[in-house]
């Protein structure tokens with residue numbers, strides 16, 4: 001994968017990059033993974049993935065349903081949930097539990113627990129993707145005889161652009 005894509009996906013991107021490339025790369029990666037695994041990336045599943053990738057901020061299932069219904073009247077919640085289950089099962093998206101929302105994965109080729117820095121102001125989520133964090137959690141879990149089911153790390157805070165914006169707003173007063 002191109003470094004430009006990785007940089008865009010692992011930093012907080014507010015426009016300042018060619019997001020079309022992110023979407024194209026993600027869709028191409030998804031198609032490749034599905035072909036390799038003999039899984040079917042149906043037009044609906046692809047469309048849901050594309051909708052999730054409309055930006056780097058996590059998208060809720062209800063928003064997905066609403067966006068989908070524009071082109072596909074009668075799209076029912078179970079349809080969307082089934083598509084999401086498929087995308088999750090193949091590691092193409094991550095579920096952000098604290099926001100009850102979904103975000104595209106920029107590294108779907110490797111199995112990994114999601115690690116995210118989430119901006120509580122603009123809602124953007126940057127995937128950290130550090131294998132050392134995964135390893136540390138697995139090691140500690142093994143020491144405690146703990147069976148890990150989901151390994152998503154969600155860190156809340158403020159992204160740099162939002163800090164700048166809030167600081168400027170503060171100076172204005």
Ligand SMILES: [Zn+2]
Pocket residue numbers: 008009013017018019020022023055056
């Ligand atoms: Zn992007």
Ligand SMILES: [Zn+2]
Pocket residue numbers: 094104105106107108112113114127129
């Ligand atoms: Zn990921």
Ligand SMILES: [Zn+2]
Pocket residue numbers: 119120121122123124158159160161162163
């Ligand atoms: Zn922000």
